[in-house]
Amino acid sequence: SGRREYSNGLSAFRYVPIMGNFWRGNSWGSQALYQWSKGEYNGATNREDDLSRIGRYVSRRADDIVGARPLEIATNGRVSAAENNGKITDRTDTDSFSFSIGRTGGRVDLVVARTEYLGGA
Numbered sequence: 001s002g003r004r005e006y007s008n009g010l011s012a013f014r015y016v017p018i019m020g021n022f023w024r025g026n027s028w029g030s031q032a033l034y035q036w037s038k039g040e041y042n043g044a045t046n047r048e049d050d051l052s053r054i055g056r057y058v059s060r061r062a063d064d065i066v067g068a069r070p071l072e073i074a075t076n077g078r079v080s081a082a083e084n085n086g087k088i089t090d091r092t093d094t095d096s097f098s099f100s101i102g103r104t105g106g107r108v109d110l111v112v113a114r115t116e117y118l119g120g121a
Helices: 022-027 050-055
Strands: 015-017 033-035 068-070 096-098
Touching: none
Parallel strands: 015 033, 068 096
Antiparallel strands: none
C-alpha cells in the first residue's frame, strides 16, 4: 500500500518527525527540523498525538512570551539571538518580536535564522 510506520521526512524542508527515520535528518546536520507529529504527513499510518500522551505525565512550561515583545537591539544595530528568543511550548504557542524604524522611515536589512535546541532547558 506504500504506507509505512515511520516517515522518511520531507527533504525539501529538511523536516523529520521525531519518531521518524532519524538517519535522514542526521545527514542534514544542524539544518534538520525535528518535531513531534500526529501523523499529519502524507502516508502516515499512526495518527497518535505523542505530545498529548506525554502531557498526561509531564507538565508543560508556562508560555515565556505572551503577545509580542520588542526586540532588544544593541547600539551598533545588531540583534543578538541570545537576547531575543523564545520557547515554543505547545502547538498553539507563537513567539513574536517587534521593532519600529521611526517616523521618518529608513532601511532595514533582515536575516532571520532558526534557533533550535534539542532536549535542553
